[in-house]
Amino acid sequence: MTTRAAETSAPPARTTGDSGPDDTGASGPVRYRRNPDLLLEWQDGAGPVLVDCRRWRKFTARPRLLALLDLLDRPLTAEEAHARWAAPDGAAQDSSGTRRTLEHLADAGLIRATSRPAPVAHGLTPYELAAHARAGQGPAPGTQQGTPPPARLSHPEATETVRLTDADADADADADAPPSRPLREVLADRRCVRDFAPVPLPLDRLGMLLARAARVRGRLGPHWLQQTRRPSPSGGGRHSIEAYVIAREVSGLAPGAYHYDPFDHALHRLTPWDDGLAAVLDATVTLPAYMTQPPPASLLLASHAARTGWKYEGLALSLIYRDTGCLVQTLCLTATDLGLGACPTGTMRPADRIPFLAGRHDDLLHVGNLALGIPGPDGEGGDGEGRGETAEAGRAAGQP
Numbered sequence: 001m002t003t004r005a006a007e008t009s010a011p012p013a014r015t016t017g018d019s020g021p022d023d024t025g026a027s028g029p030v031r032y033r034r035n036p037d038l039l040l041e042w043q044d045g046a047g048p049v050l051v052d053c054r055r056w057r058k059f060t061a062r063p064r065l066l067a068l069l070d071l072l073d074r075p076l077t078a079e080e081a082h083a084r085w086a087a088p089d090g091a092a093q094d095s096s097g098t099r100r101t102l103e104h105l106a107d108a109g110l111i112r113a114t115s116r117p118a119p120v121a122h123g124l125t126p127y128e129l130a131a132h133a134r135a136g137q138g139p140a141p142g143t144q145q146g147t148p149p150p151a152r153l154s155h156p157e158a159t160e161t162v163r164l165t166d167a168d169a170d171a172d173a174d175a176d177a178p179p180s181r182p183l184r185e186v187l188a189d190r191r192c193v194r195d196f197a198p199v200p201l202p203l204d205r206l207g208m209l210l211a212r213a214a215r216v217r218g219r220l221g222p223h224w225l226q227q228t229r230r231p232s233p234s235g236g237g238r239h240s241i242e243a244y245v246i247a248r249e250v251s252g253l254a255p256g257a258y259h260y261d262p263f264d265h266a267l268h269r270l271t272p273w274d275d276g277l278a279a280v281l282d283a284t285v286t287l288p289a290y291m292t293q294p295p296p297a298s299l300l301l302a303s304h305a306a307r308t309g310w311k312y313e314g315l316a317l318s319l320i321y322r323d324t325g326c327l328v329q330t331l332c333l334t335a336t337d338l339g340l341g342a343c344p345t346g347t348m349r350p351a352d353r354i355p356f357l358a359g360r361h362d363d364l365l366h367v368g369n370l371a372l373g374i375p376g377p378d379g380e381g382g383d384g385e386g387r388g389e390t391a392e393a394g395r396a397a398g399q400p
């Protein structure tokens with residue numbers, strides 16, 4: 001985005017009635033308000049700049065301009081803005097100069113002029129628009145410097161390793177596991193299940209889920225780039241998403257938090273079950289999904305963001321979110337095929353507020369969750385289309 005200077009000096013007066021595109025056909029006093037899509041940031045070599053996040057434009061910010069925009073947090077007429085903003089010494093006695101300045105800023109898109117009520121919000125905050133705009137420019141110059149972060153994340157603090165059996169062997173050994181079905185049937189049957197049977201999640205079924213949906217299938221050359229091949233797609237083969245199992249009731253697995261190693265197909269135990277872990281499960285899954293009871297287990301997904309950022313800095317967050325969506329869908333479809341209930345949630349927490357990630361809070365970014373269990377009697381119809389009714393029931397029960 002090109003940076004332009006946005007001064008507060010007045011340009012030539014505009015023609016009568018030309019009060020900007022937002023005011024076409026309107027009547028009544030024209031009021032001016034700050035463009036809600038503006039953000040203030042600092043740019044190397046330019047200092048503070050104002051960013052129009054919807055139009056992808058930048059303007060050099062001046063202190064006096066910022067003071068005016070601060071006043072225009074609510075709609076003001078030119079006369080009202082003049083009375084609050086014009087400096088006492090040397091200022092014009094009337095508001096004509098301030099009006100011309102406001103018209104100039106409206107032309108530039110920094111403020112909006114209208115005599116209509118405030119428009120309905122577009123549904124995206126300036127921060128969301130800024131992230132989208134930055135991602136639209138592609139990777140920043142000078143990426144891929146030095147050695148890429150490894151594709152494998154280790155947790156040396158782990159106290160135990162639980163080996164999971166091979167998925168194909170599990171399919172033969174687990175008589176209760178349903179046979180795999182055609183993809184079209186799995187897609188038709190996928191639901192967000194919020195009601196789980198009061199039984200533990202079988203460990204072998206959890207292993208099958210992770211093996212089929214998240215296990216490393218091989219490396220992509222050249223090997224020094226640390227790119228891997230897995231069931232779900234990932235930008236540049238970076239696969240930054242790490243899966244952590246919060247096991248409340250998993251048969252054959254001590255309650256606690258585990259890191260899934262997709263290379264060895266193993267779980268590494270990080271912390272035992274305690275009140276802090278129960279609080280994480282409630283905050284990330286049970287309450288956001290309006291569940292009456294916590295699920296037997298959940299997956300907490302965290303991105304080792306530097307893995308993607310090394311190759312795609314500036315575009316990395318956008319890719320991480322897309323990678324998360326791809327992985328969640330793969331997990332949901334695999335769970336459906338295995339006869340498991342699953343429900344994704346998007347509630348996220350800073351890593352330092354997740355006990356088993358506290359030591360890695362500078363490295364990991366919490367990006368999503370997935371409740372897991374055996375569907376209960378009411379679990380078949382709990383899809384996303386019924387979420388509104390479920391949410392209303394949750395609110396009636398006093399849940400946030």
